[in-house]
Amino acid sequence: MTATRTAGQVPWARWLVRGLSIVACIVLWQLASAAHLSLGFVTFRNVPPPTEVLQSAIVLLKSPKLLAHVGSSLWRVFAGYGAAVLLGIGFGFAIGRSRAASDLLLPPLELLRPIPAVAWIPLSILIFPSSEMSMIFITFIGALFPIILNTVHGVANIDRRLVASARSLGGTPAAILREIVLPGAAPSIVTGLAIGMGTSWFCLVTAEMISGQFGIGYYTWEAYTLQNYADIIVGMLVIGLLGMGSSWLLTTLGHYLMPWRQPAAAR
Template sequence: MTGGRWLRRAGSLAICLSVWQIASTLKVDFGILTFANVPSPGDVVTAAFEFIRSPRLFAHVSSSLGRVFAGYAIAAVVGVSFGLVIGRLRFVGDLLQTPLELLRPIPAVAWIPLAVLMFPSSELSMIFITFTGALFPILINTVHGVESVDPRLIASARSLGSTRSAMLLEVIIPGAAPNIVTGLVIGMGTSWFCLVTAEMISGQFGIGYYTWESYTLQNYPEIIVGMIVIGLLGMASSALLKAAGAALLPWNSKEGRL
């Protein structure tokens, strides 16, 4: 990344922080939007250092990471596997399309009461919520990727006597890989969103629980600390997936970026 791009990004962040500082210091009130109770950036920095020094940091972050990666890993395996099958076998897609389209719009928070009833522990229910949030972006993008593979490549492979397994490994998966990676990146973001929602309701540890607990105790700077930690963890995990995708799919990268 060039120096100019870094400068523009740093400048935009500085402007946002300045506006936030002014609005919180002056307790700006727009009627429908007020900063009267919003902590300043300085208060948030102080709370962040206290959180970093406390043992709560490891407990909350490790709990959230364990849940999100467990649910996400299951969703990745199930979503990619079913996406490949649905994309290749039309009759399977016809069988599953209606239930999948029915389930896909349901938000994660709507699953929480049912998850609590279905699973014997709140830990498993939160992993299930994370799995549900990540599954559909991965599944849908995989299906679209398989369906968008150039038919000429498939025809050429068949004319050369390609077996089904070779067709899948050498034509279908490489052709669908960019869409699969996109689905994996989107699924990581939605898995964090769903996990935090579940932790706010069912958790005892985790960044979502920490954020909600800060609100109930009226520790307003810690609310923003929790939000920032969630954003950093989500951004870092998505960036790792993008970097892995760029390394595995160099032909699909543009200026070093998917």
């Protein structure tokens, strides 16, 4: 919002410094791994230099393996996160709007909430006969709680003056839900979606490392077990790119759905 406006005004000198900072990091990494730098408590002996990583990345880009790994990871996130979005927003609305639903749904959710999603991995392997389902479930659990809690927060904190005003103007309960509560809660829901997306990826990569066949987390772990050390870093970079891409997607979606949140829309 304001950040995008000021970003356009950042002078080129600052961009130069920012670019040099990244280049400096890569150069230091190259030097450290080329020299097999060892500080005692940390060693670069097994860390491949960036040049090697780049070569491995090009090899992976050209092989059909990349599509298979990224494709199955994306599918799992799509399924697990998608289910969490539908269920989380639905539950969030019910809990935020209805006392009965809150009494019915909130206690078990509050009990389960402190358990980190990753701790569900062993149980989910036992519950679901296919490892595919268990990984999707972990992804789902990771996203579910942030989405529910932020939706509840958004729905429960609607400005009551706006609701009173809408009633005075003839709004029925259904119309108020659609025209006031939903857009009023939207910023909070989108925050929940963004946090949920982060935890979703985190959980997926962990689950893939433990029980996967295919998937970018599995690829990274496989690289470690097969001692293709450059591929470890390629995997990490791909995971980072996927996370960045999905968070960009959400930000864009948020801007598109909530144009009133951008003062830049002013004429």
